[in-house]
Amino acid sequence: MGADAVLLIAAVLTDLDIKYFLRICKELGLTALIEVHDEREMERVLAINGVQLIGINNRSLETFIVDTSNTKTLLEKHGDAIREKGILVVGESGLFNPDDVAYVQNAGVSAVLVGESLVKQADPGRAIAGLFGKELVH
Numbered sequence: 403m404g405a406d407a408v409l410l411i412a413a414v415l416t417d418l419d420i421k422y423f424l425r426i427c428k429e430l431g432l433t434a435l436i437e438v439h440d441e442r443e444m445e446r447v448l449a450i451n452g453v454q455l456i457g458i459n460n461r462s463l464e465t466f467i468v469d470t471s472n473t474k475t476l477l478e479k480h481g482d483a484i485r486e487k488g489i490l491v492v493g494e495s496g497l498f499n500p501d502d503v504a505y506v507q508n509a510g511v512s513a514v515l516v517g518e519s520l521v522k523q524a525d526p527g528r529a530i531a532g533l534f535g536k537e538l539v540h
């Protein structure tokens with residue numbers, strides 16, 4: 403047992419903190435998912451070397467307002483730079499159905515981070531399949 407990855411939230415870390423944590427992660431063999439919510443955070447994180455995974459949080463951690471178009475807006479602006487660097491993007495928060503997942507996928511994410519819509523359901527396997535528009539056959 404143990405952790406495979408850590409979440410580094412750009413909103414609460416300085417650039418120096420992020421660089422320092424990235425070095426520690428590398429040393430420990432941990433993958434760092436660096437989370438951004440807005441343009442400024444995205445620009446800060448793109449300027450840091452060695453970033454492999456960026457999570458775009460659709461939820462503001464200040465207001466808790468969720469807006470999935472945040473992923474689209476940030477990828478429209480920074481998608482080229484992200485692809486050039488070979489960074490993978492995770493779409494985070496507010497994803498409840500296959501349409502939501504397809505929307506962030508079309509915007510350019512390679513993975514999704516889902517909480518609420520899965521934890522509220524009794525059968526997690528079925529719930530994950532449902533999120534991708536598939537039915538689980540037991």
Ligand SMILES: O=P(O)(O)OC[C@@H](O)[C@@H](O)c1c[nH]c2ccccc12
Nearest residue numbers: 459494495496497515516517518519
């Ligand atoms: O429950 P949701 O809307 O599916 O969101 C999951 C996840 O993105 C969210 O829990 C999260 C992502 N980054 C965070 C930082 C702090 C607290 C919570 C989060």
